[in-house]
Amino acid sequence: MALVVQKYGGSSVADASCIKRVAQRIVATKKAGNDVVVIVSAMGDTTDELLDLAEQVSPLPPGRELDMLLTSGERISMALLAMAIANLGHEARSFTGSQAGVITDSTHGKARIIDVTPGRIQEAIDQGHIAIVAGFQGVSQDTKDITTLGRGGSDTTAVALAAALNADVCEIYTDVDGIFTADPRIVSAARKIPRISYDEMMEMAACGAKILHLRCVEYARRFDLPIHVRSSFSTKEGTWVVSDPYTEGTEMEQPIISGVAHDRSEAKITVVGVPDKVGEAASIFKTLADAEINIDMIVQNVSAAATGRTDISFTLPTADSQTALTSLKKIQPQIGFESLLFDDQIGKVSLIGAGMRSHPGVTATFFAALADSGVNIEMISTSEIRISVIVEQDGVDAAVAAAHRAFDLDADQVEAVVYGGSGR
Amino acid sequence: MALVVQKYGGSSVADASCIKRVAQRIVATKKAGNDVVVIVSAMGDTTDELLDLAEQVSPLPPGRELDMLLTSGERISMALLAMAIANLGHEARSFTGSQAGVITDSTHGKARIIDVTPGRIQEAIDQGHIAIVAGFQGVSQDTKDITTLGRGGSDTTAVALAAALNADVCEIYTDVDGIFTADPRIVSAARKIPRISYDEMMEMAACGAKILHLRCVEYARRFDLPIHVRSSFSTKEGTWVVSDPYTEGTEMEQPIISGVAHDRSEAKITVVGVPDKVGEAASIFKTLADAEINIDMIVQNVSAAATGRTDISFTLPTADSQTALTSLKKIQPQIGFESLLFDDQIGKVSLIGAGMRSHPGVTATFFAALADSGVNIEMISTSEIRISVIVEQDGVDAAVAAAHRAFDLDADQVEAVVYGGSGR
Structure with missing residues (x-):
C-alpha cells in the first residue's frame, strides 16, 4: 500500500461537475489500494472574484485581512470535494492549512513554510479516510494568524505535506500532459519529457516554464520526493521529476x-x-x-x-x-x-x-x-x-x-x- | 469608556457599499470613546449560494463538510469589513469563531456553545484594535472540527462574546427599527417597543417574532446582558431588552x-x-x-x-x-x-x-x-x-x-x- 499525495489546481475544480470528476479519480486511487491525501486550490476564478471584492472596499487592504479573505477560496473547494467523495461512498475529511499543520512565517501574501506537523492528517489516514487539505495557506508560528504562501503555494503545500507524511509520490494534476521540451503553443513539435531531474526542473521553472513553481521543486529535491506532473483529463503517465532520471x-x-x-x-x-x-x-x-x-x-x-x-x-x-x-x-x-x-x-x-x-x-x-x-x-x-x-x-x-x-x-x-x- | 459589542446581519453587509457604510458606523462608535467588538454574518446571499453548490455535488452532504463550507461565508465578510475599517484609518483584526474562542459541542449544523475563551479578542481590544468576529461558527471541543450554530447563530455568538468579555451592551443591528408590538406588515398601527424584559422577549421569539432568536435572549438573560436591537439604517434608539424594563x-x-x-x-x-x-x-x-x-x-x-x-x-x-x-x-x-x-x-x-x-x-x-x-x-x-x-x-x-x-x-x-x- 502506497501513500499518494495528489494536488489539483483551480481549473481542475472549476465547477461542480469538475469537482465530481476529480472525486472519482481520487476514489479510484483509493480503491486501487492506496492511502490518499489531496491538496486542492480554490475553484477557477474564486481568487480573482475575492480580490475584486477587496478592491471595492479598500485600495490597499492589509495583508493579514487579504490572506483571511483569500483562504476562504480553498475552504469552499475542499469542503465541496469532500462532499463529492462522501457521495461516492468513501469517507473524506477536509482540513484547512492550519488544521493540517502547515506552519509558516508571518509574511502575509508570500509566507514561507517553517514546519509541517500533520498530526490530524496522519490520524485521518490511519482511520482509512481520504484527507482533503487546503493548498496555498498556513498559519503563522508567531502571531497564529492565517497566511498565504503566494505564487505556486498549492504545489508547495502538496510537496511539503508529502514530505512530512513520507509519501511515496506527489502527483501534481494540471491541464496539460506534463512538462514539455518547449511551450507547445510556440513549438508545435514539442514533446512531453518522461523523466527529468530536480536540477533541470528547477532551471526550467526559474527560466519561465510555468507548470511547476521553483519553490515546490526545491522542496521536493531537499526531501528526495518524486513528483509526477500529469493531466487531470487523462490517465496517461505525465512527467516524473526525480533525483536521477537516467539510472x-x-x-x-x-x-x-x-x-x-x-x-x-x-x-x-x-x-x-x-x-x-x-x-x-x-x-x-x-x-x-x-x-x-x-x-x-x-x-x-x-x-x-x-x-x-x-x-x-x-x-x-x-x-x-x-x-x-x-x-x-x-x-x-x-x-x-x-x-x-x-x-x-x-x-x-x-x-x-x-x-x-x-x-x-x-x-x-x-x-x-x-x-x-x-x-x-x-x-x-x-x-x-x-x-x-x-x-x-x-x-x-x-x-x-x-x-x-x-x-x-x-x-x-x-x-x-x-x-x-x-x-x- | 464602554465596551460595545455590535452584530451586523447579512443584509447589513450585502455588498461592498453596505460594508463601507457599516465600517463608518463602527468607526464612529470607536471614535466616541468606546472599545468595539463586531460580530458579522455572511454577506447577503452567500450562504444560499454555497448551499446551492453543495447540492450540486451531493444530495446529502456530511454535516462536518457543510459546516466547513458555510463558514467561508463569514470569513469573506469579516475580512472585507476589517479592510474597510483599515481604509478609514483604524486598526481592525478579523477572527474566525475558532480564533475568537467560541467552543461548541460537535453537533454539526446546530452546535451549542459550551464555552467562550476570547483571549485573542481581549488582546486585540487591549491593543486598541477593533475586533471583527465571524458569527454563526465555532470549533468543537472534542473533535476540533469547525461547527456552525444553526438558526440565530450570529446573534448568539454576539451575546455569548459580549457576556464573556463583560461588555456593557450588545447591539444587534437589523433592517427594522426594533421590536414591534406586532408585525407591521399585518398591523400598520404597530408601534416600536422601547424596552422589554428578557422573559417577554423570549416568549415573543418562541412565538414567531423573528428579530431575535430565542437562544440569544436566553443567553443574555443568564448573564444579565442588555441587548439593544436597532436599525443599521438610522441612528435612532431601537428596543432595549433588559431584565426589568420598568424600574x-x-x-x-x-x-x-x-x-x-x-x-x-x-x-x-x-x-x-x-x-x-x-x-x-x-x-x-x-x-x-x-x-x-x-x-x-x-x-x-x-x-x-x-x-x-x-x-x-x-x-x-x-x-x-x-x-x-x-x-x-x-x-x-x-x-x-x-x-x-x-x-x-x-x-x-x-x-x-x-x-x-x-x-x-x-x-x-x-x-x-x-x-x-x-x-x-x-x-x-x-x-x-x-x-x-x-x-x-x-x-x-x-x-x-x-x-x-x-x-x-x-x-x-x-x-x-x-x-x-x-x-x-
Missing part, C-alpha cells in the same frame, strides 16, 4: 538538452556610467535588495580606460521596475552614475540539460541557431546545466523554435501530428 | 400586553384513538424526542369513557412533519392508536406581556376579540406571561389585528402615519 534502465541515452524555456515577464535596466571604483556595484545591488527586488541576470561591461566608468545591466521582474528605478534615482547623487536606461521589450530564452556538462559545443550550436534565425543576443548567463540569453521580445518565438530544432528535440512528424494525445 | 422611571405605566406575535411555520399532528393507559403518551413523545423533533403545544382530550381511548394533538415545525409521521407510523402496532391526522394550514397567535399576571380577564378579552373577528380557536396554551392559540392559517392576520386593537396597542393616528420613520 533506472530507461531505453534511451541521456539527451544533451531536456528543453527550451522562455520568459517574457522580465525587464532590463542599465545603469550607465558607473564610476569604476570598489564597492559601487555593491551599493547598487544592496539598494535593490533593500527594496526586496529579485535580480536575475547581471552584466558588467569592461571599464573604459579613458573615462574610468562602466555600465551595469541587469534583468528583473517587470512588475518591480518602477520600484527599482525609484530606488536607484535616490542614490544617483551618492554613486554618481550618469543615467538609467529601461527596456521592458525583452525576453529570455534558456536551454536546459544536464547533458550539456559533457558536451562541448552546446553554446556554439545554440548561438549559431539564433544567428541563423536572425535573433540578436543582448545578454548571456550560464550555469552548469543552463544557458540563458536575453533577446528582443519579438524574437522570442523564433529563438525558441530555432533552439528546439537545433538540438533535435522536435518530435517525429507522426508524433507531432497527434501531439496532445500521445506525447512520447 | 428606571420610564414615563409610562407598565402595559398589560407588550405585543402580539404570530407564527405560520408550524403544523399540527393528531394521534387518534390512543389507548388511555399509563405510559402511552410517554412512548409517543419519547419516539418524537429520539427523532430530535421539537414539540411545541400539546393537547390531550379527556378520555371517552365508552372506548377507553383518547386523542393527542401536538404542534411542531412543519419542516419536521414528515420525520414525525414516519416515526409514529413505526410505533403504531406497538401503541395501538387508530390513525394520524395532519394539518399544516394552521397558525399560532400569541399575546405576550408581563402585565397579564396582575390583570385578570386578559384571556376573556383576547378570546372575545378573536370571536368578534370570526376566528375559531383550535388549541390553547398559556404561561404566566403568554397566551397562545392555534387558529386556521387564513385567520392569522385578522386574529393578530383584533388582539392588537383589543389591548390598545395601536399607535395614535399621527404616529401611525409616520410609521417606520418615528416609531415611539
Whole structure:
C-alpha cells in the first residue's frame, strides 16, 4: 500500500461537475489500494472574484485581512470535494492549512513554510479516510494568524505535506500532459519529457516554464520526493521529476538538452556610467535588495580606460521596475552614475540539460541557431546545466523554435501530428 | 469608556457599499470613546449560494463538510469589513469563531456553545484594535472540527462574546427599527417597543417574532446582558431588552400586553384513538424526542369513557412533519392508536406581556376579540406571561389585528402615519 499525495489546481475544480470528476479519480486511487491525501486550490476564478471584492472596499487592504479573505477560496473547494467523495461512498475529511499543520512565517501574501506537523492528517489516514487539505495557506508560528504562501503555494503545500507524511509520490494534476521540451503553443513539435531531474526542473521553472513553481521543486529535491506532473483529463503517465532520471534502465541515452524555456515577464535596466571604483556595484545591488527586488541576470561591461566608468545591466521582474528605478534615482547623487536606461521589450530564452556538462559545443550550436534565425543576443548567463540569453521580445518565438530544432528535440512528424494525445 | 459589542446581519453587509457604510458606523462608535467588538454574518446571499453548490455535488452532504463550507461565508465578510475599517484609518483584526474562542459541542449544523475563551479578542481590544468576529461558527471541543450554530447563530455568538468579555451592551443591528408590538406588515398601527424584559422577549421569539432568536435572549438573560436591537439604517434608539424594563422611571405605566406575535411555520399532528393507559403518551413523545423533533403545544382530550381511548394533538415545525409521521407510523402496532391526522394550514397567535399576571380577564378579552373577528380557536396554551392559540392559517392576520386593537396597542393616528420613520 502506497501513500499518494495528489494536488489539483483551480481549473481542475472549476465547477461542480469538475469537482465530481476529480472525486472519482481520487476514489479510484483509493480503491486501487492506496492511502490518499489531496491538496486542492480554490475553484477557477474564486481568487480573482475575492480580490475584486477587496478592491471595492479598500485600495490597499492589509495583508493579514487579504490572506483571511483569500483562504476562504480553498475552504469552499475542499469542503465541496469532500462532499463529492462522501457521495461516492468513501469517507473524506477536509482540513484547512492550519488544521493540517502547515506552519509558516508571518509574511502575509508570500509566507514561507517553517514546519509541517500533520498530526490530524496522519490520524485521518490511519482511520482509512481520504484527507482533503487546503493548498496555498498556513498559519503563522508567531502571531497564529492565517497566511498565504503566494505564487505556486498549492504545489508547495502538496510537496511539503508529502514530505512530512513520507509519501511515496506527489502527483501534481494540471491541464496539460506534463512538462514539455518547449511551450507547445510556440513549438508545435514539442514533446512531453518522461523523466527529468530536480536540477533541470528547477532551471526550467526559474527560466519561465510555468507548470511547476521553483519553490515546490526545491522542496521536493531537499526531501528526495518524486513528483509526477500529469493531466487531470487523462490517465496517461505525465512527467516524473526525480533525483536521477537516467539510472533506472530507461531505453534511451541521456539527451544533451531536456528543453527550451522562455520568459517574457522580465525587464532590463542599465545603469550607465558607473564610476569604476570598489564597492559601487555593491551599493547598487544592496539598494535593490533593500527594496526586496529579485535580480536575475547581471552584466558588467569592461571599464573604459579613458573615462574610468562602466555600465551595469541587469534583468528583473517587470512588475518591480518602477520600484527599482525609484530606488536607484535616490542614490544617483551618492554613486554618481550618469543615467538609467529601461527596456521592458525583452525576453529570455534558456536551454536546459544536464547533458550539456559533457558536451562541448552546446553554446556554439545554440548561438549559431539564433544567428541563423536572425535573433540578436543582448545578454548571456550560464550555469552548469543552463544557458540563458536575453533577446528582443519579438524574437522570442523564433529563438525558441530555432533552439528546439537545433538540438533535435522536435518530435517525429507522426508524433507531432497527434501531439496532445500521445506525447512520447 | 464602554465596551460595545455590535452584530451586523447579512443584509447589513450585502455588498461592498453596505460594508463601507457599516465600517463608518463602527468607526464612529470607536471614535466616541468606546472599545468595539463586531460580530458579522455572511454577506447577503452567500450562504444560499454555497448551499446551492453543495447540492450540486451531493444530495446529502456530511454535516462536518457543510459546516466547513458555510463558514467561508463569514470569513469573506469579516475580512472585507476589517479592510474597510483599515481604509478609514483604524486598526481592525478579523477572527474566525475558532480564533475568537467560541467552543461548541460537535453537533454539526446546530452546535451549542459550551464555552467562550476570547483571549485573542481581549488582546486585540487591549491593543486598541477593533475586533471583527465571524458569527454563526465555532470549533468543537472534542473533535476540533469547525461547527456552525444553526438558526440565530450570529446573534448568539454576539451575546455569548459580549457576556464573556463583560461588555456593557450588545447591539444587534437589523433592517427594522426594533421590536414591534406586532408585525407591521399585518398591523400598520404597530408601534416600536422601547424596552422589554428578557422573559417577554423570549416568549415573543418562541412565538414567531423573528428579530431575535430565542437562544440569544436566553443567553443574555443568564448573564444579565442588555441587548439593544436597532436599525443599521438610522441612528435612532431601537428596543432595549433588559431584565426589568420598568424600574428606571420610564414615563409610562407598565402595559398589560407588550405585543402580539404570530407564527405560520408550524403544523399540527393528531394521534387518534390512543389507548388511555399509563405510559402511552410517554412512548409517543419519547419516539418524537429520539427523532430530535421539537414539540411545541400539546393537547390531550379527556378520555371517552365508552372506548377507553383518547386523542393527542401536538404542534411542531412543519419542516419536521414528515420525520414525525414516519416515526409514529413505526410505533403504531406497538401503541395501538387508530390513525394520524395532519394539518399544516394552521397558525399560532400569541399575546405576550408581563402585565397579564396582575390583570385578570386578559384571556376573556383576547378570546372575545378573536370571536368578534370570526376566528375559531383550535388549541390553547398559556404561561404566566403568554397566551397562545392555534387558529386556521387564513385567520392569522385578522386574529393578530383584533388582539392588537383589543389591548390598545395601536399607535395614535399621527404616529401611525409616520410609521417606520418615528416609531415611539
